[in-house]
Amino acid sequence: MPTTYKPETYKEVLCWTEDTKIQYRPNPKRGKSFLRYAKYEKAKTPAQSMERGSFAQDLFFDFEHGHIKVLGGVRRKAPLNPDDETKDWTKTDKMLARMHRAWQTWTKTFTVAKQLGVDRRQLTADKAGGETSEMRGGRLAANELAKMILKEAAKCKRKITDRDVVAILRLWGFRENTSRSNVMKEGVKVVHSDTLGLVASYDGAVLVTAATTEYPEFTQVLCRRLSDHMPKEFSKHRFGWSSINVNANYAGALHRDANNDGPSFIKAFGDFSGGELNYWGDDNKAEGAVEKLCKPEDCVTMDIGKSLLLFDGNRGHSVCNFKGERFSLVYFCTGLYHKANKTVRDELERCGIHFPTEAGKALAKTMLGKPRGYKALSKSKALAKSTQPTALTWPQQVAPKQGTDFLSKELQQKAKAAVKQLGLGAATVSECTDTKFESFRTAFITLPDNRRQAVIYLKGISGGERKAVVGEEDKVGSGHYAYKKADGFTLGPALDTQRMCDVREWCLKLGPKTGGLKLGKSAKKCLRSYANKKGAEISAKKRGLLASSDRPAKRPRVGGA
Secondary structure (H helix, E strand, O other): OOOOOOHHHHHHHOOEOOOOEEEEOOOOOOHHHHHHHHHHOOOOOHHHHHHOOOOHHHHHHHHHOOOEEEEEOOEOOOOOOHHHOOOOOOHHHHHHHHHHHHHHHHHHHHHHHHHHOOOOHHHHOOOOOOOOHHHHHHHHHHHHHHHHHHHHHHHHOOOOOHHHHHHHHHHOOOOEEOOOHHHOOOOOOOEEEEEEEEEEOOOOOEEEOHHHHHOHHHHHHHHHHHHOOOOHHHOOOOOOOOEEEEEEOOOOOOEOOOOEOOOEEEEEEOOEEEOOEEEOOOOOHHHOOHHHHOOHHHOEEEOOOOEEEEEOOOOOEEEOOEEEOOEEEEEEOEOOHHHOOHHHHHHHHHOOOOOOOHHHHHHHHHHOOOOOOHHHHHHOHHHOOOOOOOOEEEEOOOOOOOOOOOOOHHHHHHHHHHHHOOOOOHHHOOEOOOOOEEEEEEEEEEOOOOOEEEEEEEEEOOOOEEEEEEEEEOOOOOOOEEEEEOOOOOOOOOOEEOOHHHHHHHHHHHHHHOOOOOOOHHHHHHHHHHHHHHHHHHHHHHHOOOOHHHOOOOOOOOOOO
16 A cells, blocks of 8 residues: 555545545645546546546545545445355445555554564565565564574574574564465464574475575574484584574474475474474375374374484474474485476575585484385284384573573574664765766664665765755654655755655656666566656656556565474
């Protein structure tokens, strides 16, 4: 939702119906907006306005700028909730309900930002796929704490401890995963679970999850926990993994992992009782469904809170109920890991993931006996005994308290406070007088009266930066900025706007005149959108038609124990 609309505007327009009586003032607009406004300015209700070419956002914009006057008619006492939709709802009802949900999501972002003491854009910029603002805030804080842990571990030459792992997992913003129905016990509809590293897509490709590269230090700490405590049996041929399943506070139902290649390591963390792993080591999926084959009396129960376990996730396993705070990490190879090219492997190594070698994978497989199958066992006495284990455990001694306690409230708060500094860098700005620039960035600072200020810096070809644009909030916590060129910056056209997209567009216009700008991820997105929009406008003008790009773009949608 746009940042320029006031709460009063949303509260008014969202209560309209298709029969609310409205009146448009004479056409105040210019250019293509003039042509489009002319099509719906005679409309007498929101429904008529939409039928004649007005978009949902136009209702909010035109009302806030005094172009619409409400004359009467039917109005609601409160906005509609999309979850309450009935067959009697009109198109106008459905549209306003969707806008209501979008506004709720939007305002929630400001609430989370206020709790963290950061600017809203620090939570919404470059979010990894599918993240909510709460997830983004928690993950940023977890990654900042992970940076502190890695720095101290390097300085003190110590290993990563269970305490370190719990510290960052407590801050991590877990995904509410509704797709892992195979691990959900009866009555459970969602679990908190994420995957770092490689995942296989539906078309057979392998991809690095966005969270892996977006929060590399967080990933590195989790990887170091295994590599720092790797059993000596793997000293010659390293155990490798392509992915880590990260779970929080749920007891997985009996299931098999779908596409794991070879054995996995698993370890549980936290202050909990119960939560042991039940494992059916002789389960052979070729014999049938796991629910029919795996009987309670056939499982082995192991305490993975005190031991590191090597097991085969393709065989039946579940988690006992528990009390307290319980996390678990599963280090495994996805079945299509071999499709990853060198670029992908290098990126995984940068994030701390040790890609599997053939020798290491083969060693892990030979350490575990093959599943004999429970049907076969029930028919043959000769198979009753086996000399090779189906799982191996290595007791993990509790490390003596060393270094800093990153579980302390003080350091947890320090990590959250560090998020405030992300994207600032004002103190490190090296001023320059360049007139040619290669990139730009946005920084945020807090003014003495607690309002936020956004500053856009252009990076010159010399490596220094110039303050080009400054925007200040109209009031504390509003998120509404008025942007103007910074004092002393004379390059480029005039600028006076309340929209960040206009500022980015201004930077893009400035680029070609000054040698071109190398753009970041969000700026490239803006450039593509801007180019597509301009192309559509030119095409529409040639044909004498309304530009289709006036319509707001839609945003794309995106085993363990």
